[in-house]
Amino acid sequence: MLGVVAAVLFFLAFLVNVAELATNELFSSTNLMLLGLGSLALHVAGIGGGRSLRRNR
Numbered sequence: 875m876l877g878v879v880a881a882v883l884f885f886l887a888f889l890v891n892v893a894e895l896a897t898n899e900l901f902s903s904t905n906l907m908l909l910g911l912g913s914l915a916l917h918v919a920g921i922g923g924g925r926s927l928r929r930n931r
Contacts, residue, residue, distance in 0.1 A: 876917035883910035 887906035890897060899905070916922055 876913045876922040880910045880913035880917060883907070883913060 883906050887903040887910065889895075890901065890906065891903040
């Protein structure tokens with residue numbers, strides 16, 4: 875799930891950068907890319923995967 879969030883954030887950062895939109899500091903392309911990288915790092919670390927390997931018997 876976090877991998878999808880990262881992809882969306884990267885796409886939004888790309889659109890802001892290509893369109894040269896004047897946004898405030900919160901939604902700048904650099905901040906969106908950093909949020910995407912954080913989400914991608916959490917996804918690779920296994921957090922937010924939605925699947926559990928543990929089975930209680």
